[in-house]
Amino acid sequence: MRIGILGTGHLAEFLIRGAGGRYDFVVSPRSAARAAALAASHGVGVAPDNQAVVDGCDLILVCLPAAEGVEILRGLRFRAGQSVLSAMAGVRLAALAAAVAPAAAACSMMPGLANAHGLGPCLIHPARAEWEGFLSALGPLHVFGNEEEFVAATAFGALSGATFFWMDRLAGWFAAQGVAPATARRLVAETLRGNAEVLLRETASLAEIQRGIATPGGITEALVARLADRGALEAWGEGMDVVLARVRGQSGENS
Numbered sequence: 001m002r003i004g005i006l007g008t009g010h011l012a013e014f015l016i017r018g019a020g021g022r023y024d025f026v027v028s029p030r031s032a033a034r035a036a037a038l039a040a041s042h043g044v045g046v047a048p049d050n051q052a053v054v055d056g057c058d059l060i061l062v063c064l065p066a067a068e069g070v071e072i073l074r075g076l077r078f079r080a081g082q083s084v085l086s087a088m089a090g091v092r093l094a095a096l097a098a099a100v101a102p103a104a105a106a107c108s109m110m111p112g113l114a115n116a117h118g119l120g121p122c123l124i125h126p127a128r129a130e131w132e133g134f135l136s137a138l139g140p141l142h143v144f145g146n147e148e149e150f151v152a153a154t155a156f157g158a159l160s161g162a163t164f165f166w167m168d169r170l171a172g173w174f175a176a177q178g179v180a181p182a183t184a185r186r187l188v189a190e191t192l193r194g195n196a197e198v199l200l201r202e203t204a205s206l207a208e209i210q211r212g213i214a215t216p217g218g219i220t221e222a223l224v225a226r227l228a229d230r231g232a233l234e235a236w237g238e239g240m241d242v243v244l245a246r247v248r249g250q251s252g253e254n255s
């Protein structure tokens, strides 16, 4: 199956890597060095321009900059029978659908780099059967019928990115205490992976889990108390509020 990609940037590369040779890709020519590298490493075709990507494919994945993407799509001609999937943060379905009519339209969100490893959750709204196989190859798929629920869930893209900064601070802290940097990096990653698996495998509520793992008077309680004192736990919610306003299109910026 062939997929045309508009916007040959970081996300496009992650998704092409994650698809693992199961799809033929044709990419737009800007970011020529990346397009050429993907042609060499993954056999993607490089189209002469954006319209050639659209003309040559029934499935078109849009990885353009979010601020300009809809305007760029408005300048292209789509046909009935095509299906366009946006991966652009904060782009709403109505604007996308108007820009690509008479093609079908859907919006998605994914973390990016985790998808290169087949481990990044993918969200799509509304259900589009023609995209489900591709997205499922990139990680667990969540199909949303309700747009507001979908848009709120897309804020996870920023959560995903922010965890790399959080993990960096933690790994750096261990290294500063004399733990070998490679061990510190593994320790942080393995701790989070283990606990993420707990959440996926166990049915206990988070409140029950917290009661089980935080010994009264123990070191977890001490860390959580310090974080709470400094507003660090509340700050996650405040930061996510900022992201939600962006993806809802309430802040005037959406990338």
Ligand SMILES: NC(=O)c1ccc[n+]([C@@H]2O[C@H](COP(=O)([O-])OP(=O)(O)OC[C@H]3O[C@@H](n4cnc5c(N)ncnc54)[C@H](OP(=O)(O)O)[C@@H]3O)[C@@H](O)[C@H]2O)c1
Pocket: 006, 007, 008, 009, 010, 011, 012, 028, 029, 030, 031, 032, 050, 063, 064, 065, 066, 067, 069, 072, 087, 088, 089, 109, 110, 111, 112, 113, 157, 255
């Ligand atoms: N990065 C991620 O992990 C991630 C995750 C989820 C969603 N997203 C979404 O994916 C989109 C792309 O993000 P990114 O991080 O991949 O950005 P990026 O690396 O900057 O890629 C954007 C690409 O679009 C190209 N482009 C700009 N204007 C164009 C035009 N008129 N025609 C064709 N190509 C054009 C750029 O080419 P030039 O280099 O020549 O400007 C660049 O190759 C954004 O909307 C973002 O919200 C990204």
